[in-house]
Amino acid sequence: MPEDSMENTHTCTAPVNIAVIKYWGKRHEDLILPINSSLSVTLHQDQLKTTTTVATSKSFEEDRLWLNGKEEDINHPRLQSCLREIRRLARKRRNDDDPGLDSTCLSYKVHICSINNFPTAAGLASSAAGFACLVYTLAQAFGVEGELSGVARQGSGSACRSMYGGFVQWLMGNQSDGKDSLAQQVEPETHWPALRILVLVASAERKHVGSTSGMQTSVQTSHLLKHRAESVVPDRMVEMIKAVRGKDFTAFAELTMKDSNQFHATCLDTYPPIFYLNSVSHQVINLVHRYNSHYGLTRVAYTFDAGPNAVIFTLEQYISDFIQAVRHFFPPLTNGGEFIKGLPVPHADLSEELKQAIGLEPMPKGISYIISTKPGPGPCVVKDPTQHLLGPDGLPKNTVKQDSHNRNRHKNCDGDITATL
Numbered sequence: 478m479p480e481d482s483m484e485n486t487h488t489c490t491a492p493v494n495i496a497v498i499k500y501w502g503k504r505h506e507d508l509i510l511p512i513n514s515s516l517s518v519t520l521h522q523d524q525l526k527t528t529t530t531v532a533t534s535k536s537f538e539e540d541r542l543w544l545n546g547k548e549e550d551i552n553h554p555r556l557q558s559c560l561r562e563i564r565r566l567a568r569k570r571r572n573d574d575d576p577g578l579d580s581t582c583l584s585y586k587v588h589i590c591s592i593n594n595f596p597t598a599a600g601l602a603s604s605a606a607g608f609a610c611l612v613y614t615l616a617q618a619f620g621v622e623g624e625l626s627g628v629a630r631q632g633s634g635s636a637c638r639s640m641y642g643g644f645v646q647w648l649m650g651n652q653s654d655g656k657d658s659l660a661q662q663v664e665p666e667t668h669w670p671a672l673r674i675l676v677l678v679a680s681a682e683r684k685h686v687g688s689t690s691g692m693q694t695s696v697q698t699s700h701l702l703k704h705r706a707e708s709v710v711p712d713r714m715v716e717m718i719k720a721v722r723g724k725d726f727t728a729f730a731e732l733t734m735k736d737s738n739q740f741h742a743t744c745l746d747t748y749p750p751i752f753y754l755n756s757v758s759h760q761v762i763n764l765v766h767r768y769n770s771h772y773g774l775t776r777v778a779y780t781f782d783a784g785p786n787a788v789i790f791t792l793e794q795y796i797s798d799f800i801q802a803v804r805h806f807f808p809p810l811t812n813g814g815e816f817i818k819g820l821p822v823p824h825a826d827l828s829e830e831l832k833q834a835i836g837l838e839p840m841p842k843g844i845s846y847i848i849s850t851k852p853g854p855g856p857c858v859v860k861d862p863t864q865h866l867l868g869p870d871g872l873p874k875n876t877v878k879q880d881s882h883n884r885n886r887h888k889n890c891d892g893d894i895t896a897t898l
């Protein structure tokens with residue numbers, strides 16, 4: 478057993494984020510520089526998170542990576558960019574800022590082990606949480622401090638926004654080296670306590686066209702995307718920041734829905750077209766609009782990324798009523814697990830008038846489950862060494878047992894065991 482391996486083992490967690498002003502399209506593929514700025518809400522890690530352990534040791538013979546229990550190729554170019562950047566920043570820190578720091582570990586090989594508590598590639602931005610967590614944990618292991626969103630961006634564009642909690646903007650920047658293309662917190666997670674988020678999981682299948690290749694084709698073929706990036710998003714960013722700061726739900730909700738719709742319109746305008754929404758997604762869109770129009774008030778908003786799952790924003794006082802409507806129009810499997818996971822939602826009765834006003838044909842089993850959550854903090858360090866995913870031998874701790882045993886229980890940032898998915 479290498480003695481030093483546990484000493485330089487670090488575990489961190491990072492959140493998923495959901496964009497309300499979407500990033501779609503790059504002006505530089507390798508540096509991952511976007512054609513427009515974007516804005517997202519960081520989701521709470523009690524419900525959705527990635528956990529990563531990084532260990533360095535002089536006894537390791539090569540860099541190695543395990544994702545969700547399976548060894549994967551460490552030579553993935555974007556992963557290599559993040560590793561290279563962190564090692565460069567670590568060397569720089571030792572040379573320029575703190576020559577007293579021990580630099581021996583910089584030449585050591587690294588073992589990385591990462592798990593998600595939600596289905597990978599189900600359109601739940603797993604790459605964002607994954608790369609944010611990787612970069613944050615590598616920085617701990619190599620003693621790198623300061624701004625790290627520019628490194629996370631080089632793993633996956635949307636990952637830069639997962640480096641902060643609350644409401645986060647990714648400024649597109651203008652420089653060709655990407656140094657000014659960074660994420661910034663607009664407001665912390667405590668800013669809007671009444672805001673609630675529901676992830677309506679329509680399908681846990683892998684998406685067909687990945688974001689990276691999808692946006693490449695959109696940049697090459699969609700005139701609408703060019704118009705969106707140049708003439709629509711700049712004003713929308715200003716309006717969205719104003720809505721968030723003023724906790725103006727109507728403005729926030731309407732901008733969120735319009736931006737999601739425009740993003741999916743650019744997917745349709747891509748040639749050949751890309752379809753991320755399915756019949757369940759369309760039904761959710763109809764449900765939300767009919768629900769809002771029944772009350773004569775924008776109480777609920779939807780947004781969709783590169784997949785069919787709806788993410789719903791609403792306020793605490795409306796959540797029970799809305800969930801009853803979802804349950805009625807998407808009757809769940811009665812013998813399955815719980816339909817609503819995460820933050821508890823109090824029961825409410827569904828009124829006949831609302832049912833009549835919505836008037837859609839119910840879609841049984843259209844939604845498999847709902848994750849109920851709220852805005853949450855950025856990446857966290859897990860201090861308890863028993864939570865490391867790598868054992869003292871630098872290999873994953875009995876992953877199979879851990880997956881089945883711990884599926885419903887993960888550690889949150891404060892060290893409590895919290896029921897999750």
Ligand code: DP6
Pocket residue numbers: 495496498499500501509515602604605632633634635636688689690782783
């Ligand atoms: C639809 O960040 O996954 O979720 O930079 O190529 O890794 P790459 O793409 P990725 O794209 C996310 C696109 C989106 C919108 C968003 O999160 O802003």
